[in-house]
Amino acid sequence: MRLSLVPTILAAATISIVIMLSNLIIKNNAFVDFAISSIENSTTELKVTLYKLKKDQQEASKYLQIKSQINKVQKKKKTVKKIENTNVGNFSFTMDLDILKQLHTLSFIKLDSVVKYNTTYKLLVLVTSHSRNYWRREWIRSLWGNKSVWKEKKWRIVFVTGQEPDDKVMKKLNREAKKFKDILCVNITEDFYLLSHKLIVGLTWSLHNLNFRFLLKVDDDVFVNINNAIRFVDNTTTSDGYYGSVIINNLVERIGKYAVSKKEHLSEIYSPYCSGGGYILTRKSVVDIIPYFDIKRPLKIDDAYIGETAMRAGISATQSNGFYMSNTWCEYKKDIIVSHPANDFKCLNHLTNESAKK
Ligand SMILES: *[C@@H]1O[C@H](CO)[C@@H](O)[C@H](O)[C@H]1NC(C)=O
Ligand SMILES: *[C@@H]1O[C@H](CO)[C@@H](O)[C@H](O)[C@H]1NC(C)=O
Ligand SMILES: *[C@@H]1O[C@H](CO)[C@@H](O)[C@H](O)[C@H]1NC(C)=O
Ligand SMILES: *[C@@H]1O[C@H](CO)[C@@H](O)[C@H](O)[C@H]1NC(C)=O
């Protein structure tokens, strides 16, 4: 029997993943068993292939949903950036590290409820939200996230949530996702220190699932003036771009809540980065930054991590007006793009009303 198959490898010191091996001849089930036993860390695609070979449909179907994601990525990926020749056992094959990493990243998607239209959005608003915070999502949907509030329609909101051990929370989240079709739930525990992981999956998913020109990443406790955000986007012509409230020379803390060890980040300061409450990336910047992500060991301060990876991709954080990161008294200002904090209904309602009037 002929098939494309995939043995395990350790790629680039950090990621152990797997890749297509074309036209390998599989002679018997013993080999399949051998392959399965050695693919603990392999991609779901390989697992599907192998379990199907074994005629174990039940096991294979576990991975099928993710496989459809994989197929999408492979279709979209037209050019292969990094090709490496690799030897595993007696087999030699080529692999594309970028694709592998992205496939691995996409395998963290647990539930993708997001309805996809064949549209190019000017702006995709990616909101990272704790799975428990359904009320914040409700407020956003009814206030600044409501299409009928703004003139401009070519924008879209997607919430990225994680895993909670409490089954009730997850069931409620599932119902919410089914109803509103705007939630992407990833298989990553809700934890302050895992926000970077969540963001990596969210950004990678966005790139492969929606057409957008700009991406505005926000937390779920902010107000966004969509008209102003669109005006900003319409007025921005550069293809590389990373805009927000820029933090320069921020010292790396070695103790306390934000502690980062030297092993995680050797330098005493962070590269300039946009404060995480809200920042804008062009599509091309998302494309260019993704290869620098390392989902196994990201820097755990998520906004600083985007700064580090952007710097590596040669993209600099650009200070821009309208990103109010400590608007503590919830003041209306006419140029707000993002205002933080906005974590109660009154504040969100006030800012939405005032902005919509203009
Ligand atoms: C799978 O990955 C883990 C962690 O990277 C590693 O310790 C383990 O040896 C790997 N297993 C195989 C079969 O490659
Ligand atoms: C690799 O090739 C050698 C020599 O041809 C053979 O003895 C060995 O069984 C092969 N290993 C695998 C995993 O096929
Ligand atoms: C989620 O992650 C856990 C631990 O890594 C794993 O056991 C589980 O199978 C994953 N679930 C999905 C749906 O990927
Ligand atoms: C999506 O829209 C474009 C332009 O409007 C059109 O050319 C294309 O065929 C559409 N694709 C699908 C899958 O409907």
Ligand SMILES: *[C@@H]1O[C@H](CO)[C@@H](O)[C@H](O)[C@H]1NC(C)=O
């Ligand atoms: C959005 O606003 C319209 C008009 O005010 C309203 O009918 C609709 O229920 C709102 N949507 C949500 C999700 O609150």
Ligand SMILES: *[C@@H]1O[C@H](CO)[C@@H](O)[C@H](O)[C@H]1NC(C)=O
């Ligand atoms: C539009 O861009 C120009 C040049 O970058 C800038 O000077 C101007 O303030 C921008 N206008 C708005 C409304 O953002």
Ligand SMILES: *[C@@H]1O[C@H](CO)[C@@H](O)[C@H](O)[C@H]1NC(C)=O
């Ligand atoms: C916001 O506008 C709505 C309807 O236009 C109104 O009912 C509400 O009282 C306003 N809220 C505030 C805080 O101004």
